[in-house]
Amino acid sequence: MVSATKLLVVGMADAKHSREPGQTLVTYALGSCIALVIYDPVAKVGGMLHAMLPQSSIDPAKAEVHPAVFVDTGVPLLFLESYKLGAKKERLVVKVAGGACTHGDPEKDMFQIGKRNVLMLKKLLWTNNVPLAASDVAGTESRTVFLDLETGRIRIRTPRGEHEL
Amino acid sequence: MKLNVMVVDDSAVMRAMVKKSLSLCGIELGEVVEAANGVEALEKLASSWVDLALIDVNMPKMNGEELLNHIREDEATVPLNVIVISTEGSETRISRLKSKGARFLRKPFSPENLGNQIREMLGETHGDGSGNQALPVSGPDF
Secondary structure, rough: OOOHHEEOOOOEOOOOOOOEOOOOOEEEEOOOOOEEEEEEOOEEEEEEEEOOEEHHHOOOHOOOOOOOEEEEHHEEEEEEEEHHOOOHHOOOEEEEEEEOOOOOHHHHOOOOOOHHHHHHHHHHHHHOOOOOOEEEEEOOOOEEEEEEEOOOOOEEEOOOOOOOO | OOEEEEEEOHHHHHHHHHHHHHHHHOOOEEEEEEEEEOOHHHHHHHOOOOEEEEOOOOOOOHHHOOOOOOOHHOOOOOOOOEEEEEOOOOOOHHHHHHOOEEEEOOOOOOHHHHHHHHHHHHHOOOOOOOOOOOOOOOOOOO
């Protein structure tokens, strides 16, 4: 159990970074949103993005003010800010969770936001030569994601329980 | 960035031709995984990171259309880029494949045809709107 004072909460459409040992980054209740988690095990720098929508082209003005809303503007922000704290791209372990269809029936999910979020993320990582180490995406469950900055361990909590990513 | 590709065809000669075309079409290749039918392809997809699957239609055990159905039904593979490469002449079947998010390339094809299909799929060029709708990538490099 992590004490509340050690929790650094990443809100919806938000990105946070830390290199404080003992701290845990957390983002709650991912539905179709995705949490991209990056961690440099040498510098012990971690970052987490909670992005809601795949493409900033639908609202460039919003992306300018709140880049973390969108995958295509939030992901570069997450990486570039982590470099300022000492993370190195070649050392970063990159994992993703979320992208669910919380309506229950993926067939009826007309906009397929979760799937498109994951697709955009993979394309961005691919074009920037970043391998994805692990993913826990799709499905219909809400996920809460924790990143332990001391160990780099990522835990995912769902209504069915908790597991490591 | 290197592209990991799976080539699915029951003919080893055709797999070799597709691989040769890939090497000539100007795409930076990563790992190339081969499978002789749909069943083998699904097994390898479960254990390999594949960015693009090039699949034949007429194969034993599980044909290309059945394979595509499995790919689109599995949450882990549903976003996979797929190009069907075949002599298939039935427009009905081709439309059905395209409706499942696959592009179609008719045999015989040139490395340029293949390269153009892949670049369109990746959003590097604009195609005719058929097949997969590529998401344009914006934002700064990182």
